[in-house]
Amino acid sequence: MDFRTIVPVQTSDFHLTHADKLMILGSCFAENIGKQLQESGFMTTVNPFGVLYNPASVGMDLQRLLQNQSFRDEELVEYEGLYHSFSHHSLFSGTDRKKTLENINRSFDNAETALREASCLIITFGTAWVYALPSTDQIVANCHKLPEDRFLRRRLSVDEIEYFYTDLLEMLFEANPDLNVLFTVSPIRHMKDGFHENTISKATLHLAIEGLCESFDRAHYYPAFELLMDDLRDYRYYAEDMVHPSPAAQRYIWEHFSDTFFQKSTKEIVRQVQQVHKAMQHKPFHPEDEAYKGFAKKNIANIEILSVTAPELDLSEERAFFEHILSN
Numbered sequence: 001m002d003f004r005t006i007v008p009v010q011t012s013d014f015h016l017t018h019a020d021k022l023m024i025l026g027s028c029f030a031e032n033i034g035k036q037l038q039e040s041g042f043m044t045t046v047n048p049f050g051v052l053y054n055p056a057s058v059g060m061d062l063q064r065l066l067q068n069q070s071f072r073d074e075e076l077v078e079y080e081g082l083y084h085s086f087s088h089h090s091l092f093s094g095t096d097r098k099k100t101l102e103n104i105n106r107s108f109d110n111a112e113t114a115l116r117e118a119s120c121l122i123i124t125f126g127t128a129w130v131y132a133l134p135s136t137d138q139i140v141a142n143c144h145k146l147p148e149d150r151f152l153r154r155r156l157s158v159d160e161i162e163y164f165y166t167d168l169l170e171m172l173f174e175a176n177p178d179l180n181v182l183f184t185v186s187p188i189r190h191m192k193d194g195f196h197e198n199t200i201s202k203a204t205l206h207l208a209i210e211g212l213c214e215s216f217d218r219a220h221y222y223p224a225f226e227l228l229m230d231d232l233r234d235y236r237y238y239a240e241d242m243v244h245p246s247p248a249a250q251r252y253i254w255e256h257f258s259d260t261f262f263q264k265s266t267k268e269i270v271r272q273v274q275q276v277h278k279a280m281q282h283k284p285f286h287p288e289d290e291a292y293k294g295f296a297k298k299n300i301a302n303i304e305i306l307s308v309t310a311p312e313l314d315l316s317e318e319r320a321f322f323e324h325i326l327s328n
Contacts, residue, residue, distance in 0.1 A: 007223055007231040009259040014120075014180050014220075016261045018042060018269055019312045021117050025058050026124030027051060029186040029224065032245070033122065036254045041273035041313050045118075048111035049141065050089020053126035053190075055161045055205070057141035059168050061087055065115045066171050070105045073097070079146050086133075086140040093144060119178055124224070126186040128156045128204040129193050155201060161208035169216050181219045183209045187228035189243055222260065227253050269310050276303060276318050287328070296325040 016022070022044040024034040034046030052058045064087070076083045076097060083100040084093045092107070094100035115121070130139045131151040143151060172179055185205045190198050202225070213219045228237065228245055235242060237249035245253070258267060279299050284292045300322045303315050 005230050005233070007226050007256070009256060011259075012220070012261050014261075015263050015266070016042070016120060017263075017266050017312075018310055020119040021045075021114065022120050022122065023048075023111070023114050023118045024122040024124070025049070025052060025062065026122075026184075027053050027126030027186040027188065028244075029126070029184070029188055030122065030124035032250050033124075033184075033224075033254070033257065036250075036257075039274065039277050040270040041310075041315070043314065045111060045114035047089075048107045048114070049087060050091040052089070052141050054128065054130045054139065054141070054156065055125050055208070056130055056139040056156060056164065057087065058123055058125070059164050060139070061141075062115070063168055063171070065108070065112050066175055068112055070108050071101060073101055076101060077144070077146075079144060082144070084142075084144040086138065086142070086144075089142050090144055116176065118176065120180045120182060121172070122182045122184065122222075124184045124186050125205040125209070126188065127190045127193065127198075128161070128201040129190070129197070130154060130156055155197075156204065158204055158207045158211070161204070162211045165208070165212050166215065169212065169219060173216070173218060179218065181216075182222055183212070183219065184222045185209065185225040187225045187245065191243060222257070224253055224257075227256055269306070269313070272302070272306055273313070273315075276306070276315070280318065280321055287325075293326055296322040300326075 018041055020042070022037060022042055024030045024037075024044060024046045026047070028051050031047060031051060034044055037044040038046065049061045052061065071085060071087070075087075076085060078084075078097075081095060082093045083095070083097045084090065085104055088104060092100065092104050094103065131143055131153050132139045133150070134152050140151065169181060172181065185202060190201065193201060206225075209221055213221050228249055232245075232249050232252060237246050237252075238244065239246050258270065262270065276299060279295070282295070284295075286292065300319060303319050303322070306313060307315060
């Protein structure tokens with residue numbers, strides 16, 4: 001007798017290889033998958049606007065990338081000595097107005113190129129609840145700790161999300177005919193919204209994504225939400241805050257993701273790249289010892305073999321890491 005409700009792997013209609021270029025936008029769950037992909041050798045741009053939680057903010061930033069509309073000085077907002085953008089996470093906030101804008105637009109320019117070249121765009125929705133500026137009805141990606149009375153809080157409807165993303169997906173597929181868009185719903189509960197409110201919010205996101213996937217052949221859904229909420233339905237798989245997934249849960253979801261989108265040859269490259277990264281985390285007792293230099297030479301040799309078998313990989317940073325050991 002099984003004491004789990006296992007979410008089965010359904011092999012995707014399209015596969016991801018190291019020749020693909022990926023872009024990921026959305027909640028902190030998107031950051032988890034993005035980090036795993038980067039550490040597995042995939043060319044991946046992760047959250048060029050910082051963590052974004054609601055579909056409207058993700059969509060408006062994507063729309064802006066498609067139209068190549070970089071940010072203007074007058075769009076920055078100053079509060080308590082920091083300059084913020086309502087289209088970005090506070091990671092981009094800074095004390096120097098000019099440098100803050102330069103940092104925002106540097107990331108924007110890189111993201112514009114990445115989106116144009118991407119073969120897969122992964123979007124993770126976190127919540128349907130949004131905060132908007134009363135004067136303009138502009139939905140903000142982050143309130144940046146400004147007083148709550150400066151915003152109006154409301155929940156996006158299924159129709160609002162579907163209507164906006166229908167136009168957006170048409171624009172994306174016209175600009176990039178080879179693109180696949182993969183939607184996920186973050187399994188991380190937004191407890192500040194309230195228990196029932198969070199449930200309604202997640203249901204709204206699911207219904208909107210279902211409608212979009214029915215309308216577009218190259219729009220897909222990945223069940224990250226179900227993996228944590230149904231398959232790993234045990235607090236052993238949560239972090240200490242009882243909201244975020246534990247490292248074990250993250251590994252389980254990554255393995256499921258790999259089985260869904262990677263073929264056997266891709267999995268083998270992933271295994272070898274991860275071995276190199278694991279070696280980079282090794283902390284020797286005696287860094288000056290010849291044995292450690294031999295360890296570095298062995299990993300450089302492994303990188304050279306990988307570069308021949310998978311020439312699409314960019315392992316320049318990994319190579320430089322071990323060459324630095326030899327130069328000391």
